[in-house]
Amino acid sequence: MSKRKVKDVHLPTGECITQLQQVLRERFCHQRLPEKPEGVEAQHKNLLELLRRTAVHGESNSLLIVGPRGAGKTTLLRCALRDLLQDKDVNKNLLQVHLNGLLQTDDRIALKEITRQLHLENVVGDKVFGSFAENLAFLLEALKKGDRSSSRPALFVLDEFDLFAHHKNQTLLYNLLDVSQSAQAPVAVVGLTCRLDVMELLEKRVKSRFSHRQILLLSSLSFPQYQQRIQAQLSLTDAFPDAHFAEEWNSSIKTLCEDKSAQDVFRRQFHFSTDFRSLHTLLVFCLSRVTVSKPVIKAADVLEASRLCLCDAKANMLHGNSFNFELHKDSIYWPFSFPVVLQLEI
Amino acid sequence: MTGVLHHPGYADEKLQRVEQLIPCRELQAGMLVSLMGQPQHYSYPSIFIYGHRASGKSHVLHILMKELELPHAAVSCVECVSAALLYERVLTSFFGRSAASFLPRSPSLSEFVRLYRHQRSQSPAEQTRYIVMEKAELLRDADANLLPALLRLQELVDDNITVILLSEIVWEKFRPNTGCFEPLLLHFPDYSKGELQQILSTDSHPSYSAELYSSYINILLGVFYSVCRDLRELRHLAALNFNKFCEPLTEGKVKETETHKLWRNIEPHLKKAMQTVYIREVSSLQWEQMQQTEDEGGALRGLSAHTHVELPYYSKFLLIAAYLASYNPARTDKRFFVKHHGKIRKTNFLKKNEKTSNHLLGPKPFALDRLLAIFYSVVDSRVAPTASIFSQISSLVTLQLLTQISHTDQLDAPKYKCSISLDFISAVSRTVNFDIVKYLYDFL
Numbered sequence A: 001m002s003k004r005k006v007k008d009v010h011l012p013t014g015e016c017i018t019q020l021q022q023v024l025r026e027r028f029c030h031q032r033l034p035e036k037p038e039g040v041e042a043q044h045k046n047l048l049e050l051l052r053r054t055a056v057h058g059e060s061n062s063l064l065i066v067g068p069r070g071a072g073k074t075t076l077l078r079c080a081l082r083d084l085l086q087d088k089d090v091n092k093n094l095l096q097v098h099l100n101g102l103l104q105t106d107d108r109i110a111l112k113e114i115t116r117q118l119h120l121e122n123v124v125g126d127k128v129f130g131s132f133a134e135n136l137a138f139l140l141e142a143l144k145k146g147d148r149s150s151s152r153p154a155l156f157v158l159d160e161f162d163l164f165a166h167h168k169n170q171t172l173l174y175n176l177l178d179v180s181q182s183a184q185a186p187v188a189v190v191g192l193t194c195r196l197d198v199m200e201l202l203e204k205r206v207k208s209r210f211s212h213r214q215i216l217l218l219s220s221l222s223f224p225q226y227q228q229r230i231q232a233q234l235s236l237t238d239a240f241p242d243a244h245f246a247e248e249w250n251s252s253i254k255t256l257c258e259d260k261s262a263q264d265v266f267r268r269q270f271h272f273s274t275d276f277r278s279l280h281t282l283l284v285f286c287l288s289r290v291t292v293s294k295p296v297i298k299a300a301d302v303l304e305a306s307r308l309c310l311c312d313a314k315a316n317m318l319h320g321n322s323f324n325f326e327l328h329k330d331s332i333y334w335p336f337s338f339p340v341v342l343q344l345e346i
Numbered sequence B: 001m002t003g004v005l006h007h008p009g010y011a012d013e014k015l016q017r018v019e020q021l022i023p024c025r026e027l028q029a030g031m032l033v034s035l036m037g038q039p040q041h042y043s044y045p046s047i048f049i050y051g052h053r054a055s056g057k058s059h060v061l062h063i064l065m066k067e068l069e070l071p072h073a074a075v076s077c078v079e080c081v082s083a084a085l086l087y088e089r090v091l092t093s094f095f096g097r098s099a100a101s102f103l104p105r106s107p108s109l110s111e112f113v114r115l116y117r118h119q120r121s122q123s124p125a126e127q128t129r130y131i132v133m134e135k136a137e138l139l140r141d142a143d144a145n146l147l148p149a150l151l152r153l154q155e156l157v158d159d160n161i162t163v164i165l166l167s168e169i170v171w172e173k174f175r176p177n178t179g180c181f182e183p184l185l186l187h188f189p190d191y192s193k194g195e196l197q198q199i200l201s202t203d204s205h206p207s208y209s210a211e212l213y214s215s216y217i218n219i220l221l222g223v224f225y226s227v228c229r230d231l232r233e234l235r236h237l238a239a240l241n242f243n244k245f246c247e248p249l250t251e252g253k254v255k256e257t258e259t260h261k262l263w264r265n266i267e268p269h270l271k272k273a274m275q276t277v278y279i280r281e282v283s284s285l286q287w288e289q290m291q292q293t294e295d296e297g298g299a300l301r302g303l304s305a306h307t308h309v310e311l312p313y314y315s316k317f318l319l320i321a322a323y324l325a326s327y328n329p330a331r332t333d334k335r336f337f338v339k340h341h342g343k344i345r346k347t348n349f350l351k352k353n354e355k356t357s358n359h360l361l362g363p364k365p366f367a368l369d370r371l372l373a374i375f376y377s378v379v380d381s382r383v384a385p386t387a388s389i390f391s392q393i394s395s396l397v398t399l400q401l402l403t404q405i406s407h408t409d410q411l412d413a414p415k416y417k418c419s420i421s422l423d424f425i426s427a428v429s430r431t432v433n434f435d436i437v438k439y440l441y442d443f444l
């Protein structure tokens, strides 16, 4: 239900806050895809081009997206996929298999999952295969049949790619990359990992079948850029139902970003890490303090949020106990404070 | 709006009821509610709550989930010995029994996620679903992938779901080598003395006034607060000693208002309780029995030699035997350990130079044979002299409870000395119901 935006819609503040919370929470908590992946336009274009070559021209390819945690690897890929699938033909034609190293912990499970995602359970049935390669070849062959003589392009996404390298003999990786290199069928293999040394994990025979194409997501932001990012992350778009509220909110965010003490906090965060996720953590705490009676984020909120984010957990846990020692070290009871301390695992 | 808790997503009456049920944790609950946000909105994928034992983590979560009627799966990692049980719990709580029945035997995480996604596509979340994992520190021992996957379950199953982990250990101890999705961290501080007083005072005894109970708690905390802030423990101690506190009242000796007299009556008692019950030297049941027999048996034995070493059953007797061998003259063994020794009075074998106490002189060496002879007479069942008994002796040496005196190459007649104190051995013998004092020559 896309509401036509009318300039003079006025919602009660309560309703506005609810809407605001919804929009921003989707951004911070739910990895809602941005319109355009910010700061990685070049990589996005690259990736889109490469995927298109597989999906449209039937070229095979392999690629790794490498970047630290929360840098936006998954987001980049999902954005590229979204843009790719806007093409109707591609949408109809492209097969996707999404695997995650956390879930498919060995190659047997992975193969089962591939079969399922390609909707080939019935085709495979009770067949017994001699080897993994045979099985995979059969799957790809099965895709070929049907109304078309040529194979449909398939995209394999391997999130937490490094975990697949720990599977026995790296069979899955070997076979997938082998297929992608030998052009049996148009296959694109995209791996996502946070390990910069991922190549060292690969066996020689696997490595030699990889295209060595990598997209690095290492941020080289300057602080002003980081500030802009914060502002952009907090701002409402034109799509917000109450334009007046959105305007006010955006200007309050602008004021916040210019505030001295808030800037100090952001600078500390900036030196700590510049990735999106740690920023989102901070902003979620800020957002949780926005209420109907206080429909803005103040510098004090940012300070409190950063206190919560960066607090020293061990000090927190020790606080109650150390206090014990100080007060009672000369009283006759003091040896008994040890059980209290032993509750901790430090 | 009178209370501290207020959130547009939840009815005020419900929040007020929550507030009444979680005294002294309003702040944390408020924080949590504001982080969780309105039910239909997304919440952060994972929240990690840490704090000491009995700082109200589970209680707050339980009350919030129950009173606000949120869809949730409460999972205790202690119960879920296998991941399969965890998956089953989650699926059952959100989608009903039938959903869980699709799980294969020993399901993999992959299968769980697939099944979840399948169910979710049929009944998508209208409100945030919560998985509350208690004793999350046990997840560190589970499959290495389980914790990172749970932390980003929202992304994996693509549902409005939040995983809340409750732990007594700080988050730094959980983080895997290659990092993972970082949860929001929330700390539950220990209760302060005033807060403990307030909470403990709520469970007053029906036949006594609330003020009396509250003043009792005050006394209790005065004694115990310095050593114990565990609410659960304190509550147990309060219940355990309340009858004793009320004794003068029931006997009609003292009126309720005479707090000072009541205090005088209970305080030494509580101190003893601290030295024995709290450090688990005696069980609560034993303590209660001791309380009953106290009047006949004279003064309470408040012994504070807490044995930090847990020994096997026979090792305890070996240690007792060693102690007896070290501190009793060998001549007296006959008097103590031979069943029909006739009448041998102490004076009969009292030598002139033995007026000083053996305990002042320190332990004397003894031979292995003597140790075993005493051991077989003190242990109440028949024990075969197996290798296990002998190896226990060497364990005692390793633990430095016994010292080997003779040369190690003297295999046929090793000699030992017992190197523990009387307090220690009394504590040990108490655990096996052996009255060691009766067998010590010094105390005849």
Ligand SMILES: Nc1ncnc2c1ncn2[C@@H]1O[C@H](COP(=O)(O)OP(=O)(O)OP(=O)(O)O)[C@@H](O)[C@H]1O
Pocket: A027, A028, A030, A031, A032, A033, A034, A036, A037, A038, A039, A040, A067, A068, A069, A070, A071, A072, A073, A074, A075, A076, A193, A194, A276, A277, A280, B180, B181
């Ligand atoms: N270019 C971007 N523009 C706007 N938001 C982004 C961008 N990149 C990432 N984000 C946001 O940052 C968050 C983390 O991104 P993402 O999940 O893609 O990281 P990741 O690299 O896959 O992390 P991990 O290694 O843990 O899987 C998401 O909420 C996402 O919406």
Ligand SMILES: [Mg+2]
Pocket: A073, A074, A075, A159, A192
């Ligand atoms: Mg990712």
